[in-house]
Amino acid sequence: MQDGPKRVTTNGGSERPNVARLFDYYLGGAHNFAVDRALAEESVKKFPVAEVARTIRSFSRRVVRLCVEEHGIRQFLDLGSGIPTAGNVHEVAQSIDPSCRVVYVDHDPVTVAHARTMLRDNLSTAIVQSDVGDVGAVLRHPETRRLIDFTEPTAILMVGILTYVTDEPAGVVARYRAALCEGSILALTHLTKDVEPELVDQLVALGTAMGSELVPRSKQDVEEFLCGLKLLEPGLVLAAHWRADGELPGTSPAADASTYGAVGMV
Template identity: 80%
Template sequence: MRCAVQDGPQRVTTHGSSERPNEARLFDYYLGGAHNFAVDRALAEDTIKQFPVAEMARTIRSFSRRVVRFCVEDLGIRQFLDLGSGIPTAGNVHEVAQTVDPSCHVVYVDRDPVTVAHSRTMLRENLNAAIVQADICDVGTVLRDPETRRLIDFEKPVAVLMVGILPYVREEPTGVVARYRAAMCEGSVLALTHLTRDVEPELVDKLVTLAGGLETPLVPRTKQDVEEFVDGLELLDPGLVLAAHWRADGELPGGSAAADASTYGAVGIV
């Protein structure tokens, strides 16, 4: 299958110079990270004035942190594949997992060369974490990459994270998910989030417009659409719900009801 993830034209060089905003660095800024440039901060501040995009980013990151902790502490999983990871900024997967157990292995995957360059610099002293430059739709390339093979043994349970990435897959997302599931052994975990217009259509339409301006089109999907991705998995309670409500212990992490209502989340055991 030809990949349908949009990347748009190159915006910055791998050496870090910047002429246009970069989506991974915007996300980093929304989360309070330091791996962003003035051009990113200017756009981010302008966007924040219009709608709660920072709260939406924090909702997704909070979901990811809860999932990773649960996998390590409750399921005993020690290896993670984070697809479409962006820059592993504040509250990233390896930070959360390795705080519980430093032996945890983490492989990040992103297709953007700038994001990969930033990430490799951040991870250069961490032998148990790496980033692979690849299109997540090219499942074979991701799974065969030397760093993936070095850090992840698919004969043992692995947590595959598709947090925030599936809206960028325009064509056959179910097939992409299925190919990763086929590589995962019994006891592995698939965790995902997905943007939706079901609850806050006006807010999500604004986000889609913003993404289009960055030449990274987004495809929101309905709950019924997302159910297809997790069909056949043993969904952990509370099932497929708004990501802000997945085992949040009564706290809505985004700080905005509208932002929290824009994304579904689910975690299932293979």
């Protein structure tokens, strides 16, 4: 296995690479700085991290379309959202039905500042600065209460975030699920070493270089998070393969095999 990415350090906190801006760059967004692009370019030379990001985003788009078009859901809570750019939830949902409402949640103040600037003219969308593990704080936040009525069907998206949850992730999922009424949807993805351990080791090393701990988990581990949900076909599978009919195939089979995905109904 190749050496992991080197830690990038520069003068001043605002000039350090940022995870959300890094993924923004991988997804073709414009909300990133030179220091983010430098680390991104270094990383993609070693392993297909950009393809991993695009695989996860493609899964998210398919889920949002499913929620709006097939299940009539018009409100979304996107946990660990990062910067809402490049085909994110509100763009997909509101392109189908402008009445859709979206609350993004992220703990990073830099990410939240970017997002608030981007969303300031969209009154049906907001971002909450909170740790997703503090379920009560997220659900009681004024912006969440303004835009989401949990007595109506809601989609909670946990796309890419559970890998960063080190303290009782199954309990975190269960507490969010408990807030949902019948007809709601909970969708998640999770990094795994089941298929491509060397690639995922590289992703974990990149996270460490960014100051973030990533915890890959097995399929059996992820199945525990889904207890109590009625899984939609095809169940818990690699995210790249979840209802991917009509999607362009991934450019990297290894990247496609790095992440599980599933969608369950309450």
